[in-house]
Amino acid sequence: MMGSKNKHPAVVLSRLEHLEDLRLKMLDALESAAKSGGFRQSPGSFQGPIAVLQDTARRVMDLAPFQAAALWLVDETTSDFQLGWCDPADRRDFMEREFEQLTREGIIALAVNGERPVMAAGSAPQFRHMVQVLATPARVRGLLLAHLQGSYGLPDGTLPLVNILCQSAAALLEGLELYQLLRVKNQALQEEVEVRRAVQVRQELLSQAFYSSLEGMLVIDATGRILEANPAVQTLVKRPPETLIGRHVRTILSRTGTRRQFRTIMREIALHGRFKGEIRGRDKEHGDFFVWLSVNAIQDQTHRVGHYVAVLHSIAGRQELETALMQAEFKYRDIFERSPVAIFRSTLDGRFLDVNQAYAEILGYASPEEIISSVSNISAQLYVDPRDREAYTRTLLEKGSVKDYEVRVRRKNGTYILASMNTRVIKDAEGRPASLDGFIRDITAARMAEEEKERMQTQLHQAQKLQSVGRLAGGVAHDFNNMLGVIIGQAQLALMKISAEDPLKHRLQEIEKAAQRSADLVSQLLAFARKQTVVPRFLNLNEAITGMLKMLERLVGENIELRWQPEDGLWPVKIDPSQVDQLLINLVVNAQDAISGAGVLTIQTANTALNKPMRFKQEDLPAGEYVLLTVSDTGCGMDMETQEQIFEPFFTTKDVGQGTGLGLATVFGIVKQNHGVVTVSSKPGQGTEFSIYLPRLFVRDPEIAPAFAESTMQGGTAKVLIVEDEPALLDFARETLEELGYSVLTAQSPWEAVRLVQSLSEHLDLLITDVVMPEMNGRDLAARLQALEPGLKCLFMSGYTKNVIARHGVLDEGLNFLHKPFTMRELAQKVAQVLKDTAQS
Amino acid sequence: MGILALEDIQPGMILASDLRTSQGRLLLPRQAAIEAKHLRMARIWGISEADIEGVIDQPDKNVLDSADPALRDLFQEILAWRFANHDGKVQPMRRLMDLFVHRLNALAAAGMEQDLLRERFIGPFLSISLEQETSAPLSGRVLSCEEMLLREPSLACHPDIFHEIVEASGNPKISAAHLAEIIGKDPSLASRLLRLVNSAFYSFENKVDTLARAAAIVGTVQIANLAVGVSVISHFKGIPSGLVDMRAFWEHSIAVGVISRLLGVHRRIPIRERLFIAGLLHDLGRLVIYKNHLQQARALMTLALSSSEPMHELERASWGFTHAELGSLLLRKWRIPQVIQNSVACHHASFRSEATDEAKLVHLADVIAHALGFGHSGLRRVPPLCLKTWDHIGLPVSVLSTVAAQTDNQLRDLMRVFAVS
Ligand SMILES: [Fe+2]
Numbered sequence A: 001m002m003g004s005k006n007k008h009p010a011v012v013l014s015r016l017e018h019l020e021d022l023r024l025k026m027l028d029a030l031e032s033a034a035k036s037g038g039f040r041q042s043p044g045s046f047q048g049p050i051a052v053l054q055d056t057a058r059r060v061m062d063l064a065p066f067q068a069a070a071l072w073l074v075d076e077t078t079s080d081f082q083l084g085w086c087d088p089a090d091r092r093d094f095m096e097r098e099f100e101q102l103t104r105e106g107i108i109a110l111a112v113n114g115e116r117p118v119m120a121a122g123s124a125p126q127f128r129h130m131v132q133v134l135a136t137p138a139r140v141r142g143l144l145l146a147h148l149q150g151s152y153g154l155p156d157g158t159l160p161l162v163n164i165l166c167q168s169a170a171a172l173l174e175g176l177e178l179y180q181l182l183r184v185k186n187q188a189l190q191e192e193v194e195v196r197r198a199v200q201v202r203q204e205l206l207s208q209a210f211y212s213s214l215e216g217m218l219v220i221d222a223t224g225r226i227l228e229a230n231p232a233v234q235t236l237v238k239r240p241p242e243t244l245i246g247r248h249v250r251t252i253l254s255r256t257g258t259r260r261q262f263r264t265i266m267r268e269i270a271l272h273g274r275f276k277g278e279i280r281g282r283d284k285e286h287g288d289f290f291v292w293l294s295v296n297a298i299q300d301q302t303h304r305v306g307h308y309v310a311v312l313h314s315i316a317g318r319q320e321l322e323t324a325l326m327q328a329e330f331k332y333r334d335i336f337e338r339s340p341v342a343i344f345r346s347t348l349d350g351r352f353l354d355v356n357q358a359y360a361e362i363l364g365y366a367s368p369e370e371i372i373s374s375v376s377n378i379s380a381q382l383y384v385d386p387r388d389r390e391a392y393t394r395t396l397l398e399k400g401s402v403k404d405y406e407v408r409v410r411r412k413n414g415t416y417i418l419a420s421m422n423t424r425v426i427k428d429a430e431g432r433p434a435s436l437d438g439f440i441r442d443i444t445a446a447r448m449a450e451e452e453k454e455r456m457q458t459q460l461h462q463a464q465k466l467q468s469v470g471r472l473a474g475g476v477a478h479d480f481n482n483m484l485g486v487i488i489g490q491a492q493l494a495l496m497k498i499s500a501e502d503p504l505k506h507r508l509q510e511i512e513k514a515a516q517r518s519a520d521l522v523s524q525l526l527a528f529a530r531k532q533t534v535v536p537r538f539l540n541l542n543e544a545i546t547g548m549l550k551m552l553e554r555l556v557g558e559n560i561e562l563r564w565q566p567e568d569g570l571w572p573v574k575i576d577p578s579q580v581d582q583l584l585i586n587l588v589v590n591a592q593d594a595i596s597g598a599g600v601l602t603i604q605t606a607n608t609a610l611n612k613p614m615r616f617k618q619e620d621l622p623a624g625e626y627v628l629l630t631v632s633d634t635g636c637g638m639d640m641e642t643q644e645q646i647f648e649p650f651f652t653t654k655d656v657g658q659g660t661g662l663g664l665a666t667v668f669g670i671v672k673q674n675h676g677v678v679t680v681s682s683k684p685g686q687g688t689e690f691s692i693y694l695p696r697l698f699v700r701d702p703e704i705a706p707a708f709a710e711s712t713m714q715g716g717t718a719k720v721l722i723v724e725d726e727p728a729l730l731d732f733a734r735e736t737l738e739e740l741g742y743s744v745l746t747a748q749s750p751w752e753a754v755r756l757v758q759s760l761s762e763h764l765d766l767l768i769t770d771v772v773m774p775e776m777n778g779r780d781l782a783a784r785l786q787a788l789e790p791g792l793k794c795l796f797m798s799g800y801t802k803n804v805i806a807r808h809g810v811l812d813e814g815l816n817f818l819h820k821p822f823t824m825r826e827l828a829q830k831v832a833q834v835l836k837d838t839a840q841s
Numbered sequence B: 001m002g003i004l005a006l007e008d009i010q011p012g013m014i015l016a017s018d019l020r021t022s023q024g025r026l027l028l029p030r031q032a033a034i035e036a037k038h039l040r041m042a043r044i045w046g047i048s049e050a051d052i053e054g055v056i057d058q059p060d061k062n063v064l065d066s067a068d069p070a071l072r073d074l075f076q077e078i079l080a081w082r083f084a085n086h087d088g089k090v091q092p093m094r095r096l097m098d099l100f101v102h103r104l105n106a107l108a109a110a111g112m113e114q115d116l117l118r119e120r121f122i123g124p125f126l127s128i129s130l131e132q133e134t135s136a137p138l139s140g141r142v143l144s145c146e147e148m149l150l151r152e153p154s155l156a157c158h159p160d161i162f163h164e165i166v167e168a169s170g171n172p173k174i175s176a177a178h179l180a181e182i183i184g185k186d187p188s189l190a191s192r193l194l195r196l197v198n199s200a201f202y203s204f205e206n207k208v209d210t211l212a213r214a215a216a217i218v219g220t221v222q223i224a225n226l227a228v229g230v231s232v233i234s235h236f237k238g239i240p241s242g243l244v245d246m247r248a249f250w251e252h253s254i255a256v257g258v259i260s261r262l263l264g265v266h267r268r269i270p271i272r273e274r275l276f277i278a279g280l281l282h283d284l285g286r287l288v289i290y291k292n293h294l295q296q297a298r299a300l301m302t303l304a305l306s307s308s309e310p311m312h313e314l315e316r317a318s319w320g321f322t323h324a325e326l327g328s329l330l331l332r333k334w335r336i337p338q339v340i341q342n343s344v345a346c347h348h349a350s351f352r353s354e355a356t357d358e359a360k361l362v363h364l365a366d367v368i369a370h371a372l373g374f375g376h377s378g379l380r381r382v383p384p385l386c387l388k389t390w391d392h393i394g395l396p397v398s399v400l401s402t403v404a405a406q407t408d409n410q411l412r413d414l415m416r417v418f419a420v421s
């Protein structure tokens, strides 16, 4: 045996060379994947689609020795393909000709309707092309045509990488289109705001006309009460207009014959809809005066008289002017009343003098009258924070006006709105502030829409970023996994071929260890990319976590106290138990890193029912029942910026070399795969809390969740016989099992095994045998040995799959089976499992 | 209104219904007048037909109308011989004959002699004198399917590897190193592949000295396909060229592989590499007979040349089984996946209940490859088509011209990869 081991140094050396070669190729591939991934690219960083194509062409040319790469873009309106970019530029005509020929030959259609690159013959015998569509799950966005000449193939891994590049380009193009749509939408919003502003300006103008008119003007309600009076009235009646407001119009008519005059006016209006004539008025100082009065009735929507507008014209005035003014007034009042803009007049101390219908509606009142009569203290009744009104009046008194003053206002039903006010101080004849005039806008919805838009945009970017990385990771990881399998297997085999003292042993072990670590990394990547094969099943999170506590305690060390607070009667969820392990380990490791020195780490579970959707930074959670898993720590916490990035792959706050940066990305991937949401809340210095919402599983007849797979290799003391004609494999299995404490016998052929068992004095527990052997198949051997050794359990191994074996009738379904090649761990687990079944049966 | 194939649509025609891609994207609304650029776009998106206003089906249109009058008689003769088992008035045969005449036209226009055309599409006229050989007594007893295989000495060597390679070729994710490891178990296959990769045709700057490197350069799926082809070719070396034109045989095999895969794409069947292998191997049984049972092969060929009965029927009449069953049995001995065995077994009997969809596609591909004249596997007569199978697969007739063009391109590419040309 020693001799045969030493006979193979050349074999070992060549294996080693092969392994190093593989490792270099992997590094190359990783590097080009990283170069081409473009994690940090967002649609916003590109000028337009052509820039995306240009960038993609450059990356494709970097990947493999293409002679040229040209990209076509789909015109979204005509669905036509247009050449957008060609690298190098002088091959443009050539590539377009090739494209036309491939179109005629149906090859372009072949690529457009499939997702993998198509290899095709070109127009001349030495030409060859790769055609790949640029498509998102939703739409075909373009097409890549890459030209090869002379050399007739592509390096392994180029095709998946080209595929990834093209998908990522398509996603970028789609992002760009979305981005453009958002911009258009923004513009529309802007325009709407401008239209409103124009209405306000017009309103302001009319209002100024009213206040600065030289004719006295009054607005009177249907009962005769004065609602509005302009400053010009003062010159006639010799009292400030504010003092008239709220009083009956009779106040300004002469005391003599008041009733008669009033009746005349009313009759006239009832008959003709208006009154024109000379009347006798009354002023505060001198008594009666004559004035030309014209009154117009203003009908409301139901054609009943709602208001009157009265113009008082000093008797010396001209008729025509009067009429013109009257009409202006009519217009003003009409606009005031029907204006969609909410207009008000109030006193400085907080009473309403007048508001229009729109104003009443904004605050939830049925009519202007209702709000005017029921609000006697604006500051106390309407302001959410009365101090806002103090600041507002202070500014008004200082500056004479305020613009776009935002304040929270209480509506009649108690809800709040965000209002924006523009107000001006109206002064009396002596220049003292008499009242406040202005208008108010409800900007609650606009503000919310703005916030919503911002939030959605962030979500979109985040999702896109994570998606493209996920695709990249998934695509690459599969190939690496295969390569890593070869590396690990080869290293293990090489290790078996050399003696313990061999200087190469250490190097080989290092290779194996490094490959194993890489494999773990790849499985994390796959979990993030949601490509790892998982078997979600009925699971009680409390049980799963309780089973892990010991391990987690060891993980966090003595300085950190681990608290476990399970909710009684926790709802079940559906998830792969190994994913729960990954979730907790990653979260706990993250918490442990955040705690320097002593601290507390709390794991909690809870049932949570949401009766309406919940919004998070990452995404929304629909209403429903969830199991909430919280992991919180008393560590250093993190700022907002960090919180936004922690779920991105390769983001880490640790020093280079300390962490993979995949931990929380893995958590994100797992939770996403299980239709849940993970959120983080944290502040610097105040610890961090991760909350994971997993949908509740409703089952009538839950299957019992099987126990977790053993995470360590389990040993035993049973006596095992291994029958295998390949000596290397026999040695490998024997060494592995002896290492674990089993007592092992070996035989290279079935007959040798039979002879061995016949001469055996002790009891034999387990037979491990190859299925296909030259002299006797595994099943016959097992039957023969079981006759000698009743109760002997059997484990069959073969390079063929269990199904193939079963189909050929060599082995029945349901027998213990181990697929070759196997790792030490697989062998150990299988042996332990078979022996355990023995104990039960 | 009526459905017209894309190549029959002229600019100016009016659409009777919306023209949409298979993903539902609207290219042109109904009532629109078609322009030349729309035809190009339809070709890009893979649309093969459209609903046109005012079109009436013309079933009596003669496929030879488009031919040069001087050649019409020759074409008629070729058609009559090749399509003896077919009704040219029924789709899809009408369209296939149409496409074949297009091909004849193109070859004639390119300057191919009439004799050459006749030789290429009617032959073979056996060069070995049949009388002399057949006068030797045939073995007294008719051999069974199993017995035929017993005479196949190469059966013993490396069937494991062959089945591993076939499995590998169905897995696009397989790594180059793993594939190299599998092929490496058969040193002669490995060295043959290396020679092929290094041949002037591939023209690499540096010599490719390991299989892993070869697989890495040429691509794993291609190497796997190449390995399947090469190992079959090498199993059946030394077949007398007078009896069967091996180049035409491989062209036929590769074409059936390509067409099976293309039909799979049009039918949206996911695993297409396996379809390629099934197509490539479908006439494997013939190779066994050509190689080890020359007398039976000659006798059968003589019979076939004088009868218009399909060759596989003659096989059954003479031996009690067909080359399809023989090939499938050999694949079973080689432990090739069941699906592929099934496709090979049923490629002339796609009406059988056990015929899978894949087997049905291989059947159609075989008829299409023969009809369009992409090589042959012994006799240039087009084997009969099972119309029920065509209906079951449910592809539009118009897809055939697309498939013909795509096959032309892919065959050009693959014949070079397999270095058969
Ligand atoms: Fe056949």
Ligand SMILES: [Fe+2]
Residues within 6 Å of the ligand: B252, B256, B282, B283, B366, B377
């Ligand atoms: Fe065939």
